[in-house]
Amino acid sequence: MKRLKIFFTKDLLFTVSFLIAIISCYFGTFSLNSIDFKVIFCLFGLMLFVKNIEKLGLLNYFAEKMIDFSATSRSLIRNIVLLSFFSSMILTNDVAILTLMPIYLTIIKKFPAMENKIAGAVLLIVAANLGSSFFPFGNPQNLFLFSYFSLSTATFFEWALILLLFSILVLLISFLFIKKRPIPKQTNLLPIINKKKMFFLSLIGLFILLGVFNVFPYFVVIxxxxxxxxxxxxxxxxxxxxxxxxxxxxxxxxxxxxxQVEMISTFIKEQFTTTTHTFFGSILVSQVISNVPAAILIAPFTDQVQTLFWGVNIGGLGTIIASLANLIGFKLYKEYYPTHSKKFILQFTFINLVFLICFVLFFSFLL
Structure with a gap:
C-alpha cells in the first residue's frame, strides 16, 4: 500500500489522467480506436533515442556550442527559443521539445545562478507549439484538419502565415522581459564524441523521423x-x-x-455554428482535453474551418494540458529539477495566459 501511494502521488498528472480515464468509461464504451498509437510509438522511439544521444555526450556538445553563440542570458534564451520555433515547423512540436529541451536544461545546469530558467523553458515550449502551426505536418491537429477538410495548400498557408507573423512578433517582445545578464566565459573543452556511435545514432534518428513523417509505416519503423x-x-x-x-x-x-455521450455531441453541434463560437469554443475545449482531441471532436460539427484552425492552434496556449506537447516539456523539466514542479506550473500558466490573451485579442479583430 505504501508503494502504491508513492507511485500515484509522485506524479499527479499521471494519476489525474488515470482517474479521468476510469470515470470516462462509465459514460462511453472503451475502444482501442480512441488511442493514437502513432503518437505513443513515436514518443517511445524518440525518448529512447534522446536518452542515447544524451549518454553519448551530444547534448552537452550542443549546449557548449549554444553558450559560445550567446553573450548574455537573454540572447541564450532567445537563440534556443527561436531555434525551437523554426525547427518545430519541420520536426513537429513534440520532436522539437524532445530534442531541444534537454539541450537547454543541460545548458542551465552549468549556470546555477542563472535567472529566468523556468521562463526560458516555458518560452521554448510556447515557441514549439506556435512554430509547428505553419506547416500541415508540423503538429497533429493541422495534419488532421488539412486532411479532413481537404484544404488547398494555398489556403492553409494563407491562414498559417497570419499566425506565424504574429507569433514572431509576440515572441520577440517577450524576450525583452528576460533579464540581460552576462554569461561567464566557459573554459571547458568540448566533449569528445565517439564518431562511430554518433553515425550509428544519427542513422537511427533519421530512421525514426521517416516513421514520424509517414515516409515508411511507423508501426514497422519505430x-x-x-x-x-x-x-x-x-x-x-x-x-x-x-x-x-x-x-x-x-x-x-x-x-x-x-x-460518445449524446448530450456532449448535441451540445457541440449546437455551439459551433458561427465564427465567434467556433473560435472561442475550440480554445476553451482545448484547455480541457488538449487541442488535438479538440480538433477531432469539433470538426464533424462545424463548417467554420478557418476559425477552427486558428482556435485549436492558439488553444495550445493556456493550461498544461492544452497541448500534449506541453506535458512533454513539463516532464522533461521535472526530470532535471524535480523540486521545481509547482514553480514551473505557476510560471507556465502565467506566461501561457499572457500569450493566450494577446492572441485572442488580435485574432478577435480578424473574425
Whole structure:
C-alpha cells in the first residue's frame, strides 16, 4: 500500500489522467480506436533515442556550442527559443521539445545562478507549439484538419502565415522581459564524441523521423529502431518515461469515451455554428482535453474551418494540458529539477495566459 501511494502521488498528472480515464468509461464504451498509437510509438522511439544521444555526450556538445553563440542570458534564451520555433515547423512540436529541451536544461545546469530558467523553458515550449502551426505536418491537429477538410495548400498557408507573423512578433517582445545578464566565459573543452556511435545514432534518428513523417509505416519503423537502440544500450530501456506514455493513453481513452455521450455531441453541434463560437469554443475545449482531441471532436460539427484552425492552434496556449506537447516539456523539466514542479506550473500558466490573451485579442479583430 505504501508503494502504491508513492507511485500515484509522485506524479499527479499521471494519476489525474488515470482517474479521468476510469470515470470516462462509465459514460462511453472503451475502444482501442480512441488511442493514437502513432503518437505513443513515436514518443517511445524518440525518448529512447534522446536518452542515447544524451549518454553519448551530444547534448552537452550542443549546449557548449549554444553558450559560445550567446553573450548574455537573454540572447541564450532567445537563440534556443527561436531555434525551437523554426525547427518545430519541420520536426513537429513534440520532436522539437524532445530534442531541444534537454539541450537547454543541460545548458542551465552549468549556470546555477542563472535567472529566468523556468521562463526560458516555458518560452521554448510556447515557441514549439506556435512554430509547428505553419506547416500541415508540423503538429497533429493541422495534419488532421488539412486532411479532413481537404484544404488547398494555398489556403492553409494563407491562414498559417497570419499566425506565424504574429507569433514572431509576440515572441520577440517577450524576450525583452528576460533579464540581460552576462554569461561567464566557459573554459571547458568540448566533449569528445565517439564518431562511430554518433553515425550509428544519427542513422537511427533519421530512421525514426521517416516513421514520424509517414515516409515508411511507423508501426514497422519505430519498433525496428527501438530494438536496435535497446541492443545498442540495454540500460536505456529503463530511462524511458513510461508514465508520460500512459498519461497520453489515458487522455486518448477519456476523450474517446466522452465524445460518445449524446448530450456532449448535441451540445457541440449546437455551439459551433458561427465564427465567434467556433473560435472561442475550440480554445476553451482545448484547455480541457488538449487541442488535438479538440480538433477531432469539433470538426464533424462545424463548417467554420478557418476559425477552427486558428482556435485549436492558439488553444495550445493556456493550461498544461492544452497541448500534449506541453506535458512533454513539463516532464522533461521535472526530470532535471524535480523540486521545481509547482514553480514551473505557476510560471507556465502565467506566461501561457499572457500569450493566450494577446492572441485572442488580435485574432478577435480578424473574425
Amino acid at each position: 519498433p525496428i529502431a527501438s530494438v536496435l537502440l535497446i541492443v545498442y544500450d540495454k540500460e536505456m530501456i529503463r530511462q524511458v518515461d513510461y508514465k508520460l506514455l500512459w498519461t497520453f493513453v489515458f487522455f486518448f481513452i477519456a476523450v474517446g469515451n466522452f465524445s
